[in-house]
Amino acid sequence: MSDKKTLYCVIMAGGVGTRFWPESRQSKPKQFLDICDTGKSFIRMTFERFAHLVPKENFLVVTNARYKSLVLEHIPELTEQQVLCEPIGRNTAPCICYASYHLRNIDPEATMIVTPADHLILNEAEFHTIVGDTLDFVESNNALMTIGITPSRPETGYGYIQKSDNATISRVKCFTEKPNLELAQLFVQSGEFFWNSGIFVWKVKDIIAAVAEHLPEHHALFDAIADKLGTEAEAEAIAQVFSECRAISIDYGVMEKADNVYVRCGDFGWSDVGTWGSLYQLSRKDKYANVKPSEGCYTYNTRSSIVSLPKGKVAVINGLRDYIVVDTDDVLLICPRAEEQNIKKYIDEVKYNNGDKHI
Amino acid sequence: MSDKKTLYCVIMAGGVGTRFWPESRQSKPKQFLDICDTGKSFIRMTFERFAHLVPKENFLVVTNARYKSLVLEHIPELTEQQVLCEPIGRNTAPCICYASYHLRNIDPEATMIVTPADHLILNEAEFHTIVGDTLDFVESNNALMTIGITPSRPETGYGYIQKSDNATISRVKCFTEKPNLELAQLFVQSGEFFWNSGIFVWKVKDIIAAVAEHLPEHHALFDAIADKLGTEAEAEAIAQVFSECRAISIDYGVMEKADNVYVRCGDFGWSDVGTWGSLYQLSRKDKYANVKPSEGCYTYNTRSSIVSLPKGKVAVINGLRDYIVVDTDDVLLICPRAEEQNIKKYIDEVKYNNGDKHI
Numbered sequence: 055m056s057d058k059k060t061l062y063c064v065i066m067a068g069g070v071g072t073r074f075w076p077e078s079r080q081s082k083p084k085q086f087l088d089i090c091d092t093g094k095s096f097i098r099m100t101f102e103r104f105a106h107l108v109p110k111e112n113f114l115v116v117t118n119a120r121y122k123s124l125v126l127e128h129i130p131e132l133t134e135q136q137v138l139c140e141p142i143g144r145n146t147a148p149c150i151c152y153a154s155y156h157l158r159n160i161d162p163e164a165t166m167i168v169t170p171a172d173h174l175i176l177n178e179a180e181f182h183t184i185v186g187d188t189l190d191f192v193e194s195n196n197a198l199m200t201i202g203i204t205p206s207r208p209e210t211g212y213g214y215i216q217k218s219d220n221a222t223i224s225r226v227k228c229f230t231e232k233p234n235l236e237l238a239q240l241f242v243q244s245g246e247f248f249w250n251s252g253i254f255v256w257k258v259k260d261i262i263a264a265v266a267e268h269l270p271e272h273h274a275l276f277d278a279i280a281d282k283l284g285t286e287a288e289a290e291a292i293a294q295v296f297s298e299c300r301a302i303s304i305d306y307g308v309m310e311k312a313d314n315v316y317v318r319c320g321d322f323g324w325s326d327v328g329t330w331g332s333l334y335q336l337s338r339k340d341k342y343a344n345v346k347p348s349e350g351c352y353t354y355n356t357r358s359s360i361v362s363l364p365k366g367k368v369a370v371i372n373g374l375r376d377y378i379v380v381d382t383d384d385v386l387l388i389c390p391r392a393e394e395q396n397i398k399k400y401i402d403e404v405k406y407n408n409g410d411k412h413i
Numbered sequence: 414m415s416d417k418k419t420l421y422c423v424i425m426a427g428g429v430g431t432r433f434w435p436e437s438r439q440s441k442p443k444q445f446l447d448i449c450d451t452g453k454s455f456i457r458m459t460f461e462r463f464a465h466l467v468p469k470e471n472f473l474v475v476t477n478a479r480y481k482s483l484v485l486e487h488i489p490e491l492t493e494q495q496v497l498c499e500p501i502g503r504n505t506a507p508c509i510c511y512a513s514y515h516l517r518n519i520d521p522e523a524t525m526i527v528t529p530a531d532h533l534i535l536n537e538a539e540f541h542t543i544v545g546d547t548l549d550f551v552e553s554n555n556a557l558m559t560i561g562i563t564p565s566r567p568e569t570g571y572g573y574i575q576k577s578d579n580a581t582i583s584r585v586k587c588f589t590e591k592p593n594l595e596l597a598q599l600f601v602q603s604g605e606f607f608w609n610s611g612i613f614v615w616k617v618k619d620i621i622a623a624v625a626e627h628l629p630e631h632h633a634l635f636d637a638i639a640d641k642l643g644t645e646a647e648a649e650a651i652a653q654v655f656s657e658c659r660a661i662s663i664d665y666g667v668m669e670k671a672d673n674v675y676v677r678c679g680d681f682g683w684s685d686v687g688t689w690g691s692l693y694q695l696s697r698k699d700k701y702a703n704v705k706p707s708e709g710c711y712t713y714n715t716r717s718s719i720v721s722l723p724k725g726k727v728a729v730i731n732g733l734r735d736y737i738v739v740d741t742d743d744v745l746l747i748c749p750r751a752e753e754q755n756i757k758k759y760i761d762e763v764k765y766n767n768g769d770k771h772i
Contacts, residue, residue: 076727352762354755368435368771369745370759372752373736381745386728388738388747393731396713400729403711412727 061189062164062258063108064153065100067117067125067171068143072413073329073394075401076385077362080413085171086124089333089362091347096172096327101129103178104167107185114138114156115171116149135284141293144301146252147272147308151265151299152292155276156283157258165192166261168254174336176323184320188255191223191316198264198312199255200226202248202319208238211328213250213305215317216241226315229305248319250305260314268311275299330378330394334360360391385412420548421523421617422467423512426456426476426484426530427502431772432688432753434760435744436721439772444530445483448692448721450706455531455686460488462537463526466544473497473515474530475508494643500652503660505611506631506667510624510658511651514635515642516617524551525620527613533695535682543679547614550582550675557623557671558614559585561607561678567597570687572609572664574676575600585674588664607678609664611685619673627670634658689737689753693719719750744771 071084078084085097092099101113110131117125119139126132138152150168157164167185175181188199202215216227229250233241241247254261266273275298279291309315325336337345337360344353346361350368353361359377363369367381378394380387385404389397405413430443437443444456451458460472469490476484478498485491497511509527516523526544534540547558561574572590576583588609592600600606613620625632634657638650668674684695696704696719703712705720709727712720718736722728726740737753739746744763748756764772 076729350767352759352766354759363745367743367745368763368767370435370748370763371745372748372755372759374747377732379745379747381740384726386722386726386730386738386740386745388733389729389731396731400711400713400731404727404729407711408709408727 058107058109059112060161060164061108062112062114062157062161062166063104064150064157064166064168065097065113065115065171066146066149066168066252067097067115067121068140068149069170069172070118070143071172071328072401073397074333075397076382076387076412077380080410081120082124083121083172084327086121086128089327090174090337095128096174097125098128099174100169100171101131103175103181104169104185105131107182108167111136114153116140116153117171118143139289139292141296144296144299146304147265147269147302147306148296148299150254150261150304151269151272151276154258154261154265155280158262159280159283162259164258165189166256166258168256170252170326172327173251174323174325174327176325178322180320181322181324184318184322185255187223188318191318192256192260195316196260196263196314197256198260198309198315199223200309200315200317201251201253201255202317203251203324204319204321205242205247205249208235208242209249210235210238212326214238214241214247215250215319216246217248217317217319223316223318226309226317229310231305248317249324251324254304254309261308264308264312264314269302269307272299272302272307330360330380330397331391334378334391358391417466417468418471419520419523420467421471421473421516421520421525422463423509423516423525423527424456424459424472424474424530425505425508425527425611426474426480427499427508428529428531429477429502430531430687431760432756433692434756435741435746435771436739439769440479441483442480442531443686445480445487448686449533449696454487455533456484457487458533459528459530460490462534462540463528463544464490466541467526470495473512475499475512476530477502498648498651500655503655503658505663506624506628506661506665507655507658509613509620509663510628510631510635513617513620513624514639517621518639518642521618523617524548525615525617527615529611529685531686532610533682533684533686535684537681539679540681540683543677543681544614546582547677550677551615551619554675555619555622555673556615557619557668557674558582559668559674559676560610560612560614561676562610562683563678563680564601564606564608567594567601568608569594569597571685573597573600573606574609574678575606576676576678582675582677585668585676588669590664607676608683610683613663620667623667623671623673628661628666631658631661631666689719689739689756690750693737693750717750 067085074084086095088095115125116138122137125137214230217224218227275295282291343358352370354372356374359374361379363381376391378389426444433443445454474484475497481496484496575586577586634654641650702717711729713731715730715733718733720738722740735750737748
């Protein structure tokens with residue numbers, strides 16, 4: 055495994071998810087919430103998941119400038135310098151470039167783990183074994199490693215990774231974004247396809263070489279300002295670069311094109327907890343298949359529903375089946391689970407009439 | 414009409430209604446709420462309804478001791494001495510006795526109007542005509558007057574008054590409490606039966622004479638302490654009387670038994686607004702038959718429902734039909750309109766588990 059001193063963890067925390075509205079807000083997106091009621095926010099769980107592997111001074115969080123203080127509030131172990139602020143979101147490739155070129159200044163031999171800030175991992179022991187394998191592998195190979203997840207269902211909302219063989223660490227044959235249901239079913243049956251976790255492990259110099267080759271415009275922009283990173287000129291330089299660089303995902307921009315991409319697959323209780331529906335699936339249900347706070351929520355003739363309440367609030371709910379009920383201090387949402395894709399539409403309407411206040 | 418100086422208005426405001434829970438609370442029952450969103454509480458509307466007839470110093474409010482400050486907050490025109498505090502609720506007869514024996518000390522020739530604090534009257538002009546008729550009548554007759562309401566439906570939750578003839582002011586033939594539906598339908602068809610509004614008009618000396626005759630125990634108790642009313646010994650004396658006297662309604666204890674009971678009937682847009690369902694019936698509906706706040710409440714595929722929200726709160730509601738949704742700062746209620754009679758059961762369960770805090 056890598057020398058700890060050269061091992062860094064980059065947490066990507068720039069998301070502005072709206073699918074958990076009204077629980078998630080522009081001012082407090084999902085990564086800062088304790089949606090699963092574990093007592094810890096997603097970003098806090100993400101930090102703790104890697105904190106025994108990576109010294110706390112070797113974490114970087116890349117986020118939107120407006121969330122900087124929230125990041126420091128959730129991970130008080132970090133210094134301000136460890137929070138890299140994007141002026142605008144440009145998808146994952148610019149985010150990872152920012153962190154990578156920044157790290158190259160600190161340690162050109164650095165190994166980095168890149169992870170989303172807002173996923174759930176239930177089996178951390180298994181996950182750590184897998185991460186350990188990937189760290190060992192990138193130590194001795196110029197490899198861009200990704201972590202794949204054994205699919206438990208033909209999910210059409212995820213990206214898939216096809217392995218080329220049955221080795222523990224296998225070269226990636228191809229990436230496929232959000233397949234239709236028929237294709238997703240074939241993927242799951244084949245045993246060759248795995249969900250793309252969005253977690254990556256590589257040496258800084260290897261990802262930068264790959265960016266230089268496959269995203270030369272991005273390389274040129276970031277390389278040109280590299281000497282300003284970590285200085286007082288950083289914010290202005292980054293503002294310029296982000297205004298010029300193309301929004302593109304690292305998967306599409308680099309991973310699908312590079313030929314040194316490998317995957318380590320496993321089954322470690324992963325979920326991206328992307329919607330109220332996925333939280334419902336994931337959560338412990340009562341005998342009527344309801345997911346609800348353990349105290350203060352009284353349900354009658356109510357089945358297969360998920361209820362979220364502010365702390366200390368009492369709810370009496372009669373006669374709902376397959377519903378989402380989310381109550382917050384200033385917004386109440388009552389919606390059939392089957393219609394959660396409409397939440398975006400509701401947000402637009404509330405925003406149009408009431409402004410940003412409740413969004 | 415009576416000389417204004419001898420005319421008094423007694424507002425009975427001791428109710429601890431729970432059917433509007435969670436909007437109504439033990440700490441703030443219905444009479445202090447603006448359920449109809451008129452900008453004024455029921456008790457305030459009641460005061461204003463009589464304020465042009467009765468000088469403000471001639472009002473008395475009888476309420477539970479715990480609501481004294483709420484009464485003064487809603488009717489700042491009153492002095493503390495005008496709020497008579499019952500130590501415990503004993504139904505309307507002891508409440509009316511308290512006010513009557515108190516008034517006899519002030520003015521033995523007083524005429525009094527007695528009114529519940531929590532009813533709605535839409536046609537105040539018509540109501541004032543009716544009240545004027547009753548005042549004229551009791552001026553020249555030893556009469557216990559009640560006001561009846563032309564029934565608009567065979568309501569089984571109200572008491573009915575049968576008139577003995579078609580005169581504007583008619584002797585009462587009988588009182589009937591909450592009939593079954595079949596009987597209620599016959600009542601409405603007959604044209605002889607009217608809803609009992611619980612509003613009474615009489616001379617103080619006449620009601621006291623009737624109490625002496627029909628509720629002699631109550632008379633004995635109140636008459637014995639009459640000289641203490643309006644003095645420092647009042648509270649203790651009243652505590653003793655209320656602990657000893659039987660709980661009984663004025664209808665059952667006096668009106669059904671006396672032979673000088675008269676009714677003036679009319680149609681003045683009266684409602685006791687007793688439940689969420691009656692508020693729904695009474696309220697202006699949108700084109701989908703929903704009753705909801707004019708701002709901030711977004712309904713989709715939702716029909717014939719009533720929604721109440723705290724000021725400034727946004728709600729998105731999809732897929733409810735015939736529901737009651739009441740959100741308050743600390744309690745959320747979602748219940749089919751057809752099951753509102755269960756609200757009492759819900760309160761009991763919340764109280765059992767969470768204590769009095771949310772009740």
